[in-house]
Amino acid sequence: MDGSLAEAGERRIGWASRSMPVLTAVGARFAGERPFDGVRIAACLHVTAETAVLMGALRAGGAEIALAASNPLSTQDDVAVALGDYGIAVHARAGVDRDTYYRHIHRALDIAPDLVLDDGCDLVNILHTERTEIPVLGGCEETTTGIIRLRQMAAENALKFPMVAVNDTRTKRMFDNRYGTGQSTFDGIMRATNALLAGRTVVVAGFGYCGRGVAERAKGLGARVIVTEIDPVKALDASMQGYEVRSMAEAASIGDVFITVTGNRDVIRAEHLVEMKDGTILANAGHFDVEIDVRALADLASSVHPGIRPNMDEYLLNGRRLLLLAEGRLVNLAAAEGHPAAVMDMSFSAQALAAAWLAGEHSRLAPGVYDVPTEIDTQVAGLKLAAAGITIDTLTPDQESYLHSWRLGS
Known part of the structure; x- marks a missing residue:
């Protein structure tokens, strides 16, 4: 070097x-x-x-x-x-x-x-x-x-x-996964696309700590947020927090921006890609480049226009343009600084x-x-x-004793 x-x-x-x-x-x-x-x-x-x-x-x-x-x-x-x-x-x-x-x-x-x-x-x-x-x-x-x-x-x-x-x-989990991933994911998406997210539909695949942070930031930017999940408890949590919960099959034709945050492979597959709208943005915030099936995307495309913007490739599918960010790799680190x-x-x-x-x-x-x-x-x-100059309380001796004794009640 x-x-x-x-x-x-x-x-x-x-x-x-x-x-x-x-x-x-x-x-x-x-x-x-x-x-x-x-x-x-x-x-x-x-x-x-x-x-x-x-x-x-x-x-x-x-x-x-x-x-x-x-x-x-x-x-x-x-x-x-x-x-x-x-x-x-x-x-x-x-x-x-x-x-x-x-x-x-x-x-x-x-x-x-x-x-x-x-x-x-x-x-x-x-x-x-x-x-x-x-x-x-x-x-x-x-x-x-x-x-x-x-x-x-x-x-x-x-x-x-x-x-x-x-x-x-x-x-x-609280600081890095939730707040770090939430902020840096949209930093990468915005640098790569310069897109306005307010009023658009953002689909977040996965509602773990990272997905929760991404969903919160999308909501804060004025987006309509849809969450997809395989875990019933996490899906229920997302629903109780006011997010719309759907399957990826249902969300595929609705979303404008898709963000995968699951740690698993093939979260967005060929059957989803063929349903997506013209101009759909595809981004991954999971560790490996397997969450979006990039090979299937390439096979479906009639032509590919790499680098139409830094860290953005355009795939043409029957006249529709799907925009893949950072080759399907970690968008927050590949298109931004993490x-x-x-x-x-x-x-x-x-x-x-x-x-x-x-x-x-x-x-x-x-x-x-x-x-x-x-x-x-x-x-x-x-x-x-x-x-940060923040002080918090400490337990008094009586409080300490109370917490460690089963004999003390109301």
């Missing part, structure tokens, strides 16, 4: 760090405690300025780090170059093909890591299929999609080492503290998927409140 990008990367990282006081404090603590002395860490994450601040905190704690990208369209090349100047081995470049993407992951694994940080479970999958010779001690997973894969591996007794489900903390740094401050602080906990506790843990210890989640939230 062009070494002249390093200065731009430094500026981008410096700007992100201003909004990441919690992770900065964690890095300062790591510099004194050195929890990762002698520890090699391989990471497969989005190579962004926010990730760079995380890498800096781990490096301050003594870790040797190799970083690969978890999505080739999200890599910020200037950040990758700047990280290399920090002494972190970066194997990532924006826009690489699938083969190069996996080759970069293998290069990150060449350091024979003790711990791994994953975003989508591709790195962990390779450790269980192609690089089984590496004796990994444990790792952390950042995404809903990755946790789904890890829990299936654990259920089949295939998981060979402990993995911490960073995605499942209360702070991550979550705001203030959001990633909490997620990456939990990631860093969970990795430090795992470095000390791995010998006591059997292979499996573990929750982040509650005290880490609470600590991250407390640090964020303190950084």
Whole structure:
């Protein structure tokens, strides 16, 4: 890569760090405690300025780090170059093909890591299929999609080492998944389309924490929101919150903008695509590019006009134009810059503290998927409140006693 990008990367990282006081404090603590002395860490994450601040905190704690990208369209090349100047081995470049993407992951694994940080479970999958010779001690997973894969591996007794489900903390689900995904998804859609969303019908596929955030932001922008779901409880929740709930088959001919946020594949399929209106916008906010069946879209199209705007491709189907954003990949990272740094401050602080906990506790843990210890989640939230100048109440001794005694009643 062009070494002249390093200065731009430094500026981008410096700007992100201003909004990441919690992770900065964690890095300062790591510099004194050195929890990762002698520890090699391989990471497969989005190579962004926010990730760079995380890498800096781990490096301050003594870790040797190799970083690969978890999505080739999200890599910020200037950040990758700047990280290399920090002494972190970066194997990532924006826009690489699938083969190069996996080759970069293998290069990150060449350091024979003790711990791994994953975003989508591709790195962990390779450790269980192609690089089984590496004796990994444990790792952390950042995404809903990755946790789904890890829990299936654990259920089949295939998981060979402990993995911490960073995605499942209360702070991550509330702050990152809901508010981060909600805002950054529409940031990507608006940059790619410059479309007015007020008065249009937005179909949100999936009403988990991420889908809930997307639906809330769409409603706030003045859109009519339809939610599709497979879970009766989540569908009922969406309905009780005032959203219209339909099947994708019903919504296909109604929606103007479709956003998939499920963690599953083929959510929008050929039978849906053929029913869609002229000018329909298709966007994915789930981790992998499988939620919209892009292959079926290409097969149905009479012609394809790539790049009619940055991160927008036009597919013609019997005179109708369907507009696919970011090739069906994560629209918030491919067409925008992902979550705001203030959001990633909490997620990456939990990631860093969970990795430090795992470095000390791995010998006591059997292979499996573990929750982040509650005290880490609470600590991250407390640090964020303190950084924002927000104070909260604490229990009095009498209140503490009341909550811990079954003998006291009305």
